[in-house]
Amino acid sequence: xxxxxxxxxxxxxxxxxxxxxxxxxxxxxxxxxxxxxxxxxxxxxxxxxxxxxxxxxxxxxxxxxxxxxxxxxxxxxxxxxxxxxxxxxxxxxxxxxxxxxxxxxxxxxxxxxxxxxxxxxxxxxxxxxxxxxxxxxxxxxxxxxxxxxxxxxxxxxxxxxxxxxxxxxxxxxxxxxxxxxxxxxxxxxxxxxxxxxxxxxxxxxxxxxxxxxxxxxxxxxxxxxxxxxxxxxxxxxxxxxxxxx
Amino acid sequence: xxxxxxxxxxxxxxxxxxxxxxxxxxxxxxxxxxxxxxxxxxxxxxxxxxxxxxxxxxxxxxxxxxxxxxxxxxxxxxxxxxxxxxxxxxxxxxxxxxxxxxxxxxxxxxxxxxxxxxxxxxxxxxxxxxxxxxxxxxxxxxxxxxxxxxxxxxxxxxxxxxxxxxxxxxxxxxxxxxxxxxxxxxxxxxxxxxxxxxxxxxxxxxxxxxxxxxxxxxxxxxxxxxxxxxxxxxxxxxxxxxxxxxxxxxxxxxxxxxxxxxxxxxxxxxxxxxxxxxxxxxxxxxxxxxxxxxxxxxxxxxxxxxxxxxxxxxxxxxxxxx
Numbered sequence: 001x002x003x004x005x006x007x008x009x010x011x012x013x014x015x016x017x018x019x020x021x022x023x024x025x026x027x028x029x030x031x032x033x034x035x036x037x038x039x040x041x042x043x044x045x046x047x048x049x050x051x052x053x054x055x056x057x058x059x060x061x062x063x064x065x066x067x068x069x070x071x072x073x074x075x076x077x078x079x080x081x082x083x084x085x086x087x088x089x090x091x092x093x094x095x096x097x098x099x100x101x102x103x104x105x106x107x108x109x110x111x112x113x114x115x116x117x118x119x120x121x122x123x124x125x126x127x128x129x130x131x132x133x134x135x136x137x138x139x140x141x142x143x144x145x146x147x148x149x150x151x152x153x154x155x156x157x158x159x160x161x162x163x164x165x166x167x168x169x170x171x172x173x174x175x176x177x178x179x180x181x182x183x184x185x186x187x188x189x190x191x192x193x194x195x196x197x198x199x200x201x202x203x204x205x206x207x208x209x210x211x212x213x214x215x216x217x218x219x220x221x222x223x224x225x226x227x228x229x230x231x232x233x234x235x236x237x238x239x240x241x242x243x244x245x
Numbered sequence: 246x247x248x249x250x251x252x253x254x255x256x257x258x259x260x261x262x263x264x265x266x267x268x269x270x271x272x273x274x275x276x277x278x279x280x281x282x283x284x285x286x287x288x289x290x291x292x293x294x295x296x297x298x299x300x301x302x303x304x305x306x307x308x309x310x311x312x313x314x315x316x317x318x319x320x321x322x323x324x325x326x327x328x329x330x331x332x333x334x335x336x337x338x339x340x341x342x343x344x345x346x347x348x349x350x351x352x353x354x355x356x357x358x359x360x361x362x363x364x365x366x367x368x369x370x371x372x373x374x375x376x377x378x379x380x381x382x383x384x385x386x387x388x389x390x391x392x393x394x395x396x397x398x399x400x401x402x403x404x405x406x407x408x409x410x411x412x413x414x415x416x417x418x419x420x421x422x423x424x425x426x427x428x429x430x431x432x433x434x435x436x437x438x439x440x441x442x443x444x445x446x447x448x449x450x451x452x453x454x455x456x457x458x459x460x461x462x463x464x465x466x467x468x469x470x471x472x473x474x475x476x477x478x479x480x481x482x483x484x485x486x487x488x489x490x491x492x493x494x495x496x497x498x499x500x501x502x503x504x505x506x507x508x509x510x511x512x513x514x515x516x517x518x519x520x521x522x523x524x525x526x527x528x529x530x531x532x533x534x535x536x537x538x539x540x541x542x543x544x545x546x547x548x549x550x551x552x553x554x555x556x557x558x559x560x561x562x563x564x565x566x567x
Contacts, residue, residue, distance in 0.1 A: 007351045011340070018339055084333035087302045088394065092352035093325045244303035 008089075008099060012106035016072055019079070022114065025071050028064050029118035035059075036121035040128060048129050053204050056122040056140055057213070061196040064118050065147045066173045069111045073155025074165040076107040081163065086245045097237035104156045104233050111148040119144045126203050139203025146225040147196030153232035154192070160239040182212045189214060192228060195221040253311075254278055254402055254433040255299055260308030262294050269294040271457045272308070277435055281428030283448030284437040285468065291457040292437040293332045296404045299435070300329040312402060325353060328395030332406045335391050338380030342371055342390045345379065346397050353398040365393040370419060384411035392420070396427075403427060405436040409443055421446045441469060470524070477523035480505055482515035482543035489530075489539040490516045496533070498526050517547060 016022060032055065039051045080086040089099055112119075119140055126136035158172075159165040181191035188194035194214040198221035201213060214221050255277040262270040270291045286292045297303045298310050301317030301324075310317060317323045337345050343362055350358035350365075366375045369389040374382070379390055388411050395403060405424065409417050424447045428434045438444045444451055445465040453461040453468060461471055481489060482505075490502040499518040508514050520526040523546075534541055 007348060011344075011348050015337060015339055083337070084331060084335045085337060087297075087300065087329065087331055088335060088349060089352075090321075091300065091302075091324045091327070091329060092349070093321050093354050094352055096321060 006102075008094075008102035009106050012076065012103050013109060015079075016075060016106055016110040017113070019075065021071060021075065022110065025068055026114050028067060029060075029115045032059055032064055032118035033121035036118075036125050039125065045129055048125060052122070052126050052129060052131070055125060056143070056203055057197045057200050060115070060118050060122050060140075061143050061147050061200050062178070062193050062212075065111070065115055065144055065196065066151050066177055066193060068114050069107070069148050069151035070155050070166070070169045070173055072110050072114070073104075073107045073152040074159045074169055076103040076152075076156050076159065078159040078163075078165050081159070081245070090240065090245055096240045097234075100156070100233060100237040100240050104153050104229075104236065107152040107156055108149050111152055112145055115144055115148065123203070131204065136203045139200060142202060142222070143196050143200035146199055146222055146229075147192065150192045150196070150225045150228040150232070153229040153236070157232045157236045157239065160236055160243060185215060188212060189216075192225065195224050199225070254313060255435060256309075256311040257295065257298065257305075258309040258311075260295075260298060260305045260310060262291075262298060262303070263306050268457050270298070270305075273454075273457075273459045274308075275452060275459060275462075277433060279428075279431050279433050280450070281424060281434045281436060281448045283444030283451040283465070284435055284454060285439070285441060285444050285451050286437075286454035287439050290439075290454045292439075292454055293406050294457075295454065296329075296406045296435065296437060297331070300327070300331065300404050302331070325398065326401040328398065328400035328403045330388075330391045330395045330403075330405045330408050334387070335394075336379045336382075336387050338378065340379060341376050342366060342379055342382075342393065343375040346390070346393045349394050350397045355398050358397075361397050361399070362393070365397040368396060368423070369393045385413060385416050388412060389416075389420075392423070401432055403432055403434045403436075405434065407437055407439075409438065417443075441465075445469065475523060476519070476521050477526075478517060478519055478547040479523070479526065480515055480517050480543070480545050480547050481541065482513075483539060483541040485537060485539040486515045486541070488537040489534055489541075490518055492533050492537050493518060493526070493529070496529070498522075498529050498533075515543070 036055060039048055039055070043051070077086065080089055090096060123137045123140045126140065127133050155165065155169050158169050162168055177191055177193045181187045181194060191212075191214070194212055195216070198213040198216060199218055202218055214224075216224065253276045255275075257273050257275045260270055260273045261268065273291075273295065284292050284295065294303070298305055299312055299317060301312070304318045312323050313326050315323050317327065340348070343366060346365055347358045347362035350361045355361045363372070363375075366372055369392045371386065371389050371393060374386065379387060382390065388408065392405075392408060395405070408424070409420055412420060421443070424434060424436055428447075428449065436444070436447055448465060451463065451465050451468045452459060453471075461468060463471075490499065493499045494502055499520050501519045503517050505514040505517045530541075530544070
């Protein structure tokens with residue numbers, strides 16, 4: 001990536017990470033980490049077993065990652081629109097797709113960083129019940145990263161399509177991802193979270209169940225998340241090229 | 246219509262822009278060359294829309310926009326030679342002035358962005374505060390950061406939307422000098438304002454936009470005459486105003502005199518005169534009033550609304566060969 005794009009990425013990342021809103025939402029993953037500490041302190045090893053899937057699948061991948069990605073992904077362009085700095089960002093000689101990629105990458109990295117306490121905590125919990133270290137750590141990290149990438153890409157796109165991106169994204173997370181996608185197996189094929197939870201099964205192998213996972217394999221789920229990411233980032237680039245700012 | 250006629254750097258040809266049912270610009274054609282050109286109009290006249298079109302921030306609903314020979318909305322390369330101070334906030338509160346101006350310099354392909362940022366900040370008088378977060382700046386200082394952002398890549402064309410907003414009188418003077426200097430350097434500067442006096446001090450030529458239409462163009466003095474010394478209906482109230490009106494009529498300063506209808510309380514509301522040139526009337530009244538022994542209590546224009554101003558400017562523009 002060129003210097004211009006890396007500068008754009010660095011400037012965007014600093015802007016996203018040091019926002020008050022980001023610091024406020026950083027409490028959410030910290031809360032998950034706190035819950036893990038409590039679980040480790042008060043339950044025996046067999047008792048923790050089901051907590052691994054609940055905390056990793058339902059809480060981390062199913063709630064914390066989408067909420068943090070929503071706030072940071074929408075803010076990647078939404079705040080620039082509100083602050084009237086989007087014309088400045090677009091008003092450069094650099095190709096506009098680079099701006100879209102850099103902003104998505106910044107939102108993605110920021111989301112992964114903000115979710116890191118919860119990710120590490122979930123991995124520690126998995127290791128504590130004697131699950132294979134490599135699979136647990138790799139699985140939790142991969143699930144968080146890929147799910148965050150897809151959610152961020154979608155929310156960055158939403159922020160370029162509507163000025164009420166936060167509201168639209170929240171409705172999507174709450175109604176679709178959390179509620180409707182859990183009603184029928186067929187709907188899970190249209191849920192980013194269900195693919196993320198399937199990837200998270202890498203971290204909880206064997207007979208540990210995860211609710212509302214996609215029926216596809218882990219590899220297919222990872223590919224689906226990657227495809228969603230690429231398509232959404234590409235659409236953001238097209239939107240950036242054509243939209244009025 | 247052409248402003249600063251010569252080599253055309255900025256061009257609108259038959260441009261209209263509408264948002265739903267609202268027409269922001271209607272069939273505007275303008276051709277601007279090097280020097281400072283003022284874009285004058287009331288709030289909501291269409292000045293910002295015109296500048297946004299030229300900055301490539303939005304597309305015209307109809308017509309063609311050209312800046313440096315290219316479509317600014319489609320071709321990002323135009324931004325190598327284009328600097329914009331847009332309406333609204335337009336700064337990053339979390340970053341220092343130096344870091345954000347240098348960041349934009351890098352984005353625009355400047356070879357030594359740090360040095361260019363320092364020079365731009367120095368030019369707008371922000372060197373001392375350059376390393377502070379912009380979130381802690383006053384409105385005037387943020388306005389200057391926007392100017393530095395626009396200047397950092399040494400652009401050939403500058404579009405400045407109300408750049409004096411939020412500045413104190415000393416800062417206004419400094420920025421008027423800066424804009425004038427930028428024009429003298431051979432850049433094409435299009436600067437908008439709703440205050441004629443401001444535009445007069447900066448611009449060699451003025452474009453007047455009223456209700457989305459370009460209604461007049463010319464040198465600042467000519468535009469002032471158009472706006473100020475135009476036919477007006479004026480009400481005179483006071484003691485012996487009939488004598489004053491008669492004297493004004495005799496001197497040809499007014500075309501007609503009529504008694505104003507009494508107010509709701511039954512009191513006389515003086516006389517109403519039709520003046521072909523309001524400026525000449527205003528200059529003559531004190532001496533004529535002294536000569537006729539008139540004590541004026543009130544002198545006010547009647548029917549002074551935007552529509553009448555617009556109608557007058559359209560007539561005047563047509564008369565000038567538009």
